[in-house]
Amino acid sequence: MPGPEEFVVTPYEVRGRVDYDRLREMFGTQELTAELLARLRRLAGGQLHPLLERGIYYTHRDLGSLLDAYEAGRPFFVYSGRGPSGPLHTSHLAHFELCRWFQERLGVPMYVQITDDEKFWSRGGLTREETVRWGWENLYDILALGFDPKRTRVFFDSRSIAALYPLAIRVARKITYSSVKAVFGLEPSANIGWIFYTALQTVPAFWPSWAERTSVPCLIPCGIDQDPHFRLSRDIAEGLGYPKPSLLHSRMVPGLLGEAAMSTTGASPENALFLNDPPKVVERKVRNAFTGGRATVEEQRRLGADPEVCSVWALWKSRFAESEDRFRKITEDCRSGAMLCGECKGLLLERVHRFYTEHAAARERAKSWAESAIVTGPPAGLEL
């Protein structure tokens, strides 16, 4: 266990209380400055997505040059993926939500990757039937966020392998086992599928450039913990003649039980709100969630609570506060003691239940076009 001042962040583990500024320095990523945010706001028509406005995304690599190209008339695309090991929870949606916003505001194409092969390789307990089933379930949830069917394509690995493989062959020659071991910590006892996998995860970042025989820049919103992964993709990009993907990094959303990240593998299911949780379960989880409240009502009325450590506030911040005004009010009422934790949880539950209801309807609509979004073959003439 790391001490109180220590933390661990790797693509497969997040532990301890993360010092995000130090992490940015350690990883050598660039700060998402007020200037860059202002530029994004302008390009997006005057508004920023709450995930940007509230600082959930906080560092980047080469966002500036991506926007330079965009302003010069060269559109980019957004790419994010999901390893289907089980149901999605609300904080899994952040990167997809940001992608959707980019698509809506800047008109850019979206590529989703569903890595049903990787999850079979990296999780010994899952069957192929399970990873494929979760792949579909997760895909419906992702598309339900409001992606445009005309500008959204899906790589569902086991279904899309004919589209991915010709490029994966070229990518894989550029990556050694040593690199994979260094980045992911995969020991010699790891299976060769898992070791190979990073080649397939890199392919979508280059795919549109390959398919369109021109340079199409890529933007990947991801958790800061995934930066090492895509650093590998960036390292090999130029050797293959493709632009380095730009990255936008988020902080991790803390779990309901107060852990560093909602998505920590092996965490209790009570740690997150899963999209397939029935209303009663959602209610129980929120009611039991870890907060920054005081020991007594009297104390809290007098001193206020601490939102910075509160998992309920993190939910407001990362997803559920509809506007900056509301988010500000919730934060102020929490700090001042005007609103107690029980009341705050009740308001959040209203909001969450509404989201679940709307999401269920959107998910049914997404089912009607999910299959047709899957890329099944290589671009014409590029079977090599």
Place this chain on the structure above:
Amino acid sequence: MPGPEEFVVTPYEVRGRVDYDRLREMFGTQELTAELLARLRRLAGGQLHPLLERGIYYTHRDLGSLLDAYEAGRPFFVYSGRGPSGPLHTSHLAHFELCRWFQERLGVPMYVQITDDEKFWSRGGLTREETVRWGWENLYDILALGFDPKRTRVFFDSRSIAALYPLAIRVARKITYSSVKAVFGLEPSANIGWIFYTALQTVPAFWPSWAERTSVPCLIPCGIDQDPHFRLSRDIAEGLGYPKPSLLHSRMVPGLLGEAAMSTTGASPENALFLNDPPKVVERKVRNAFTGGRATVEEQRRLGADPEVCSVWALWKSRFAESEDRFRKITEDCRSGAMLCGECKGLLLERVHRFYTEHAAARERAKSWAESAIVTGPPAGLEL
């Protein structure tokens, strides 16, 4: 360099003068006994293929149980492959020739694998365009041996990946980097494609069982040097619910320059007769080939020559002597001194030129159906 008594045989290297009996003991393979050969002869309608008759194939794994099943009405299939790094030479044809014989005599299906991905990964100097081009060229040469279009299917890796991948996902989870390192000596600096590759090379051995949802035994004729590779396939077969592939192992055909194996990577092009060599080049190579002849004509007439060390005799034995009678006569006339090396080479050249002419015509016919033999998708209902 190994000393005169030493030799090295691995899937990627053959050096020194190979002691085949010792190799069989080291690898723990079973002797191809007179009894097994008699049984094969009977099943094949009274004749053995020269490669069996002359002892080029000399050990096996589980051939007996394969024939038991065949006699009980459960047909097997034959499988062999080629890594397309350049033109084929005549000794590359041996395994395919034996497969063709099994198909003709026992009516079994044949699966050919063209590993254009693996050769790109394992040979840094080759481009994708080259491995694909050689893949087609090699495939035409293989099919030209006389395979039956109705019972012959081809996995051309980059074209067949959608057919191979669902099963490769399952196979790859069973193989660790440690195993690949132990069997192939692939160091951590090896690229992850090459490391992954052995999964794809194992797939055809299980593919018919998977596709037909029943147990279909597999027979793989291969050089004894490739035994470690397929031992890996055998090790994981039962865990996946498939029968272990049976193996038939050959000695290596010595090169024209007297080296241990014609196929040694990096050997001089003068070491082998390539199928795209023009007649003049074939003539030069045969005329310059290493023989077991004596220093002078007089001495050879008196003492005879030594066919066992002669690369020309090896060509007669492995491919070009049409009948056992002719092969016996050539061997006797060599040993007795009745035939000198120049005369022998002249007779061989006649035979080789005739083969090249007939092969060229057969190759044109093969081109007409090669494309249609390629498996491009998974078996219906088995996309998992």
